[in-house]
Amino acid sequence: MCGIVGYTGSVRAEGQGGTGLPASSERPLEVVLGGLKRLEYRGYDSAGVALVGPGRDTAASAKKAGKLANLVAEIEATPLPAATAAVGHTRWATHGGPTDVNAHPHLADDGRLAVIHNGIIENYGELREGLERDGVSFLSDTDTEVAAQLLAREYRAAGDLTAAMAATARALEGTFTLLAVHADAPETVVGARHDSPLVVGLGEGENFLGSDVAAFVAYTKEALELAQDQVVTITPGAVAVTDFAGRPAEGKRFTVDWDAAAAEKGGFDSFMDKEIHDQPQAVADTLLGRTDASGRIVLDDLRIDESVLRSVDKIIVIACGTAAYAGHVAKYAIEHWCRIPVEVELAHEFRYRDPIVDERTLVVAISQSGETMDTLMAVRHAREQGAKVVAIVNTNGSTIPRESDAVLYTHAGPEIAVASTKAFLAQITAAYILGLYLAQLRGNKFPDEVALLFDELRNMSRKVQTVIERGEYVRATARSMSAADKVLFLGRHVGYPVAMEGALKLKELAYIHAEGFAAGELKHGPIALVDAGQPVFVVVPSPHGRDQLHSKVVSNIQEIRARGARTLVIAEDGDDEVLKHADEVFWIPRAPTLMQPLLAVVPLQIFAMALATAKGLDVDQPRNLAKSVTVE
Numbered sequence: 272m273c274g275i276v277g278y279t280g281s282v283r284a285e286g287q288g289g290t291g292l293p294a295s296s297e298r299p300l301e302v303v304l305g306g307l308k309r310l311e312y313r314g315y316d317s318a319g320v321a322l323v324g325p326g327r328d329t330a331a332s333a334k335k336a337g338k339l340a341n342l343v344a345e346i347e348a349t350p351l352p353a354a355t356a357a358v359g360h361t362r363w364a365t366h367g368g369p370t371d372v373n374a375h376p377h378l379a380d381d382g383r384l385a386v387i388h389n390g391i392i393e394n395y396g397e398l399r400e401g402l403e404r405d406g407v408s409f410l411s412d413t414d415t416e417v418a419a420q421l422l423a424r425e426y427r428a429a430g431d432l433t434a435a436m437a438a439t440a441r442a443l444e445g446t447f448t449l450l451a452v453h454a455d456a457p458e459t460v461v462g463a464r465h466d467s468p469l470v471v472g473l474g475e476g477e478n479f480l481g482s483d484v485a486a487f488v489a490y491t492k493e494a495l496e497l498a499q500d501q502v503v504t505i506t507p508g509a510v511a512v513t514d515f516a517g518r519p520a521e522g523k524r525f526t527v528d529w530d531a532a533a534a535e536k537g538g539f540d541s542f543m544d545k546e547i548h549d550q551p552q553a554v555a556d557t558l559l560g561r562t563d564a565s566g567r568i569v570l571d572d573l574r575i576d577e578s579v580l581r582s583v584d585k586i587i588v589i590a591c592g593t594a595a596y597a598g599h600v601a602k603y604a605i606e607h608w609c610r611i612p613v614e615v616e617l618a619h620e621f622r623y624r625d626p627i628v629d630e631r632t633l634v635v636a637i638s639q640s641g642e643t644m645d646t647l648m649a650v651r652h653a654r655e656q657g658a659k660v661v662a663i664v665n666t667n668g669s670t671i672p673r674e675s676d677a678v679l680y681t682h683a684g685p686e687i688a689v690a691s692t693k694a695f696l697a698q699i700t701a702a703y704i705l706g707l708y709l710a711q712l713r714g715n716k717f718p719d720e721v722a723l724l725f726d727e728l729r730n731m732s733r734k735v736q737t738v739i740e741r742g743e744y745v746r747a748t749a750r751s752m753s754a755a756d757k758v759l760f761l762g763r764h765v766g767y768p769v770a771m772e773g774a775l776k777l778k779e780l781a782y783i784h785a786e787g788f789a790a791g792e793l794k795h796g797p798i799a800l801v802d803a804g805q806p807v808f809v810v811v812p813s814p815h816g817r818d819q820l821h822s823k824v825v826s827n828i829q830e831i832r833a834r835g836a837r838t839l840v841i842a843e844d845g846d847d848e849v850l851k852h853a854d855e856v857f858w859i860p861r862a863p864t865l866m867q868p869l870l871a872v873v874p875l876q877i878f879a880m881a882l883a884t885a886k887g888l889d890v891d892q893p894r895n896l897a898k899s900v901t902v903e
């Protein structure tokens with residue numbers, strides 16, 4: 272939600288650099304617009320920029336409702352003047368509708384100060400009343416304009432933008448990242464963060480700010496992570512960090528381990544298609560470097576004492592959406608391997624229901640973005656109760672890992688499409704690594720058993736590739752079903768969360784009513800939904816498993832077919848039995864039962880993407896959704 276970019280530098284645009292001439296407007300504008308483009312995936316409904324430069328009395332700004340292209344057209348029609356510092360914003364409306372007026376930046380101090388904001392300021396009503404009593408008038412309905420006016424007042428009192436920002440941050444309640452530029456300080460951008468993301472990019476003679484590193488990775492990979500409740504001031508040659516009381520503070524340096532190309536479409540029609548194709552690599556990269564020469568799993572970044580991990584008597588996985596389904600899959604594996612009870616709970620439900628958590632509870636927080644507010648709040652709650660928290664996160668420099676006891680990064684690379692795909696596979700992979708590590712540590716599995724299972728996981732990357740290569744049949748089927756208005760998904764055991772994930776993908780991308788059910792639950796109610804021609808996807812377990820899962824699911828297929836369902840079945844190569852009961856079969860390679868979700872979900876992702884595309888919908892940015900949900 273909301274993309275934020277800040278830039279200060281004294282170099283000219285690409286192609287004009289190295290001249291030693293004074294700063295031009297091109298570089299600041301190029302950086303902020305490019306950054307906003309790369310942050311588009313966060314979801315937004317309006318965009319804007321503000322620039323300041325030497326010799327100018329006011330901040331120049333432009334903002335438009337709708338896509339970035341509207342803003343660019345506005346700037347082309349009315350060019351902005353030369354500048355040395357700039358801020359840019361993509362807004363996802365919370366207070367006030369998505370209009371030109373409500374778009375950021377918001378100006379104050381007679382147009383000299385420009386402010387952009389991500390988050391929600393909860394006490395904005397009372398602050399606004401106070402400012403209005405003092406004679407301030409407002410142009411918009413937003414909480415952000417209140418922050419801008421407050422910052423202007425503090426600046427007039429303090430005469431220093433950094434001190435004014437700290438004072439403003441102290442007065443605000445809620446969640447916020449704020450960035451500001453002022454005409455009085457044409458080479459400075461000041462930012463503050465409280466429960467909302469902000470990362471610093473460190474350049475040569477220029478510096479950057481962004482909601483995440485995608486905002487500036489095209490220019491620098493050197494970055495600084497800010498802690499909670501910090502103010503940062505960037506100029507071309509310096510970065511200064513303080514806390515909200517104005518005391519000097521430190522950020523934590525890190526290097527981004529992917530480059531800008533990874534955040535581009537690379538010849539695919541959509542980011543989602545590209546990210547589906549990235550999945551074999553995401554699985555392989557997440558497994559890299561996790562074992563020593565003898566094959567033992569070594570998790571150097573898991574900074575939790577081994578004795579604590581040995582004493583864990585319950586695991587609670589907290590996450591939202593797709594990440595929660597990855598947690599559901601992991602529950603089957605971790606319980607099976609480690610014999611520790613595992614609960615999986617939506618983070619927002621966990622947070623507000625007085626869960627039973629103590630020092631022997633290990634909480635596993637799964638999040639692609641590392642910024643999901645619901646998950647962050649649940650992490651804090653769990654730690655307050657004494658639990659240790661391990662974060663499984665994809666985004667370096669994000670908040671959830673910093674606020675957890677330990678982190679296991681997934682190495683899926685940047686996920687840009689709003690609908691999660693490769694992060695899901697990487698999350699399952701990382702949770703499995705954690706499960707195998709605990710089994711190794713607690714002696715539930717012999718080293719050779721752990722090594723064997725780890726090898727099976729390694730093999731999954733190649734098998735995922737095979738499923739992707741078979742994607743055209745799935746696409747053709749999806750195209751033929753673009754008129755479907757209701758689709759059901761069934762699965763048992765680890766196939767159940769896969770069914771729920773398949774339904775979620777279809778809902779969010781194609782806006783079709785879709786439900787995922789545990790196949791065994793069918794006859795307890797949902798089978799009433801099945802009538803002639805009703806499409807039902809069924810995830811079929813391996814026929815080679817040691818249990819009766821396969822035959823049970825085949826019976827379920829027969830039950831729905833007898834009621835006229837059109838059965839679309841995901842089954843393992845060579846499963847002749849299922850062939851007799853299926854209208855369509857999407858074949859996947861043979862795999863151990865617990866690892867099958869890594870394969871079975873892929874046709875469901877491709878199906879949802881192809882069906883949405885056939886309906887002419889934007890698969891990268893479905894309506895009403897934001898990539899990073901940074902409000903509760």
Ligand code: F6R
Pocket residue numbers: 591592593594595637638639640641642643646689690691692775776779898899900
């Ligand atoms: C669905 C999807 C969402 C996210 C959820 C959690 O395709 O992307 O359901 O999985 O919002 O996001 P993260 O993983 O960033 O915490």
